Amino acid sequence: MTTEGAGKRARDIMRQGAECIGEHGSLREAARMMRDLDVGALPICGDDDRLKGIITDRDIVVKCCAEGKDLDQTTAGDLAHGLVWVDADTSAEEALNMMEEHRIKRLPVIGNHRIVGMISEADIAKELPDSKLAEFVHRVYASA
Template sequence: MHQGAECIGEHENLRTAAQMMRDLSVGSLPICGDDDRLKGIITDRDIVIKCCAEGKDLDRTIAGELARGLVWCEAGSSVEEALEKMEQHQIKRLPVIEKHRIVGMVSEADLAKELPDNKLAEFVHRLYAPA
């Protein structure tokens, strides 16, 4: 898990989201509300497909409009539980929540570093297998 995930505010625009992704060298950001609670996730692909390709204005489209994927795991979850959620929902990034606040993200890269090769291969096969 990457600890200390930075959120984009649900009312911030997509240009800010894209700049944050660039500055943090990440491909996704959790979207948090004014209450500091997770509202969803936005990816670099979401910005391109759902904003740029649709002709929307990066400065006028807010992150909350693209909030999706409210799937997470608790901080005390096992690796197997996290893998199961990622496989079940066909997602590559999973927010980690503790006491109703985001404390990190699990990504494919994290798994690649930590899992034995056979377990990683099984996960990748299940994640990318046609539904």
Template sequence: MTAGVGKTVQDVMHRGAQCIGEHDSLRTAAQMMRDLNVGALPICGDDDRLKGIITDRDIVVKCCAEGMDIDRATAGELARGLVWTEARTSIEEALSKMEQHQIKRLPVIENHRIVGMISEADLANELPDDKLAEFVHRVYAHA
């Protein structure tokens, strides 16, 4: 059996992703990323639903470099791309979605709630070398 075949996202994702609130400051987001040792956080609204994702790079490029106030700008202001996958999605489908949107992390949803995150590193452990090389080429081709 080929590595990753038959496995679903929930088999390889990082469980229990912590959300940043859409009204929380970018400083709070940066501190959460530091404390959790992650480079991205899902953004959840007051209704506890996924609103987007924010990365450490978003904070640097779209806030700091633009002279925005990191204490006043909110995570919701920089929320980008509401792209996600269901927990029972196959690894191949998740990979395809990440390639299509040229993203390296994907929030995982189950019963309308975020339950984890899957990253390129998670997939790397499950893919044969040729598929991994193809994925990396497609995602980083336009990065």
């Protein structure tokens, strides 16, 4: 993180107000939400309003459309994956490390047992100097 970024928490760098798709919501509904919100991923919340996973636009294409599944019958919960998250009070540095370790581009932020925001690559880019940003991108996109 930048020198001025030292001491920042996940809540300080996240984008607030992440909207969830319900676990019973169809993939067509998820795709429309992504379009309307201009995002590439949505957290999936259960009936208990707790985080169940995350779904990306790529998941919809690769795991539904390409497999010939029905967008209206397949639910977000069917494709729920990636239950990696951080607490809102986690250090920004630790959040960055988790994204690198798990090779993920979006990280849900939880506060009081509910999703309160998401950290994306764009949020990280605002916090890192160019050299660190290049290192982050290399680690997240490097082949396994």
